[in-house]
Amino acid sequence: MKHDGRTEVFGTDAVVPLWVADMDFAAPPAVTEALLARARHPVYGYTLYPDAAFDALMRWLAARHGWNVAREHIHFCPGVVPTLYAAVQAFTRPGDLVIVQPPVYPPFFSAVRDTGRRVAENPLIERDGRWTMDFDHLEGCAARAGAKLLLLCSPHNPVGRVWSHEELDRLLEIARRHDLVVLSDEIHADLLYPGVRHVPLATLTRPGDRVLTAVAPSKTFNIPGLGLSALIADDAERKAVEAAFGQLHVGASNPFSLAALEAAYRDGGPWLDALMRYLEATRDEVINTLAHRLPRIHAYAPEGTYLMWLDCRALGLDDAALRDLFVHDAGLGLNAGISFGSGGSGHMRLNLASPRAVIRDALERLRRATAHL
Ligand SMILES: Cc1ncc(COP(=O)(O)O)c(C=O)c1O
Known part of the structure; x- marks a missing residue:
């Protein structure tokens, strides 16, 4: 998608693809070996979710996030979206x-609108260069008639x-007061820069809270x-979602994705740690380069994920002109900020998960393209 989808998304394939959220890095060798081993067994029939898949996920969540999950509370499904x-x-x-x-x-918007529900926006706010939640506004949204989720x-x-x-405690408190399901x-929880800790929302709940969590090895291990x-x-809560999946008879597993999930969670830890060290150095270099050479583009340093949010408003362009600058002048395919809803105008999302040489080249293209502005 990242390469072949360029013409559809950008109108040209002459852009360095730094958009869709996957990585330009090979998956962990343990995953490839597991897939090859599974392929060598020449029966690819309907497959149940094996104990080994539950175990691998449960051990991963306990080791990485200190979260002990009961097997009965896990429902495997084909994706987070x-x-x-x-x-x-x-x-x-x-x-x-x-x-x-x-x-x-x-x-997050299309899941609501495509199914005839209405979006209530609780925009994030930026304070002193850091994004936070607007809890007073959230309280107001939660109190609106018909707010359920x-x-x-x-x-x-x-x-x-x-x-x-x-922050998560405050959010939960509001959800609790208004009987919201959360x-x-x-999906990005494993992609943490060194020193950062992710708190699974479910570890903060009290009896009666209505919280569901979606996790996946897909972003973490590039699968x-x-x-x-x-x-x-x-x-x-789980059975309610299982019933919704059941209405479309979604539930069958795929023997290859299961083999990959097991291997990734079981053996992928060191690969992930090395990845995050590499991404950390890339992140820091991008921030430094922007600050010194492209000061009209401000990057928020991500605490997690390989996606970086760029504030390009100081370039003084509207969204169409900003897109033209990136695509046609710089030859770069990034996600336009406006596709992320309110607050996205004048921004771009950069995917950092490419070899550093590609990222350096992208910054140089951007510098040249903006020099005359
Ligand atoms: C926040 C978030 N959720 C879900 C997904 C995609 O999930 P899946 O491929 O499992 O449907 C992405 C991919 O970019 C994402 O960023």
């Missing part, structure tokens, strides 16, 4: 309100925040094309 759609169907009716926190990953992006794509214990999309994720929640 399908889970967003299923949760909207499970917990709301057409016309109800679903709260999202823009600027945010576009399917909050879609939380944690860590947040695109602003790169890894929400703190305190779906926490934690998103294999399509497998997990929903984790207590019985009532």
Whole structure:
């Protein structure tokens, strides 16, 4: 998609692709070996979710995030975006309100609008160069008639925040007061820069809280094309989403994605740690280069994920001109900020997960393209 989708998205394939959220890096060797081993067994029949897949995920969550999950609370499903759609169907009716926190990953909006629900925006706010949640505004959204569900992006794509214990506590408190269901999309949770800790929302809950969590090995190990994720929640909430998936008879597993998931969670830790050290150096270099050579573009240093949110407003361009500058003058394919909803205008999302030489070249292209402005 990253390469072949360029003409459709940018109108040309002459752009360095730094958009869709996957990485230009080979998956961990353990994943490739597991896939080859599975392929050598020449029976590719319907496959149940094996104990080994549950075990690998449970051990990973305990070791990486200090989160002990019961096996019965896990439901494997084909992706996090399908889970967003299923949760909207499970917990709301057409016309109800679903709260999202823009600027945010576009399917958070489409999961609501495509199914006839209404979006209630609780825009993030920027304070002293750091993005935070507007809790007073959130309280107002939660109090609106018909507000049923909050879609939380944690860590947040695109602003790169890894929400703190305190922030998540406050959010939960509001959800509790207004009986909101919260779906926490934690697909980026493993991609943490050294020294940063992710707090799974579910570890902060009290009995009666209605929280579901979506996790996946896809971003972490660069295997998103294999399509497998997990929903984790207590019985009532999980069964409601399972029923929504059941209406489309979605549930069958794929023997290859299972083999990859198991191997990644079991053996991929050192690969991930090395990846994050590499990405950290890239992130820091980009911030430094922008500050010194392209000061009209301001980058927010992500605490997690390889996506970087760039504030380009000081260039003084409207969104169409900004896009033209990136695509036609610089030859760069980044995600336009406006696709992330309110607050996205004048911004671009850069994918840092390419070899550093590619990122350096991108910054140099940008410097040349903006020199005359
Ligand atoms: C926040 C977020 N959720 C979900 C996804 C995609 O999930 P999946 O491929 O499992 O549907 C992405 C991909 O970029 C993402 O950034």
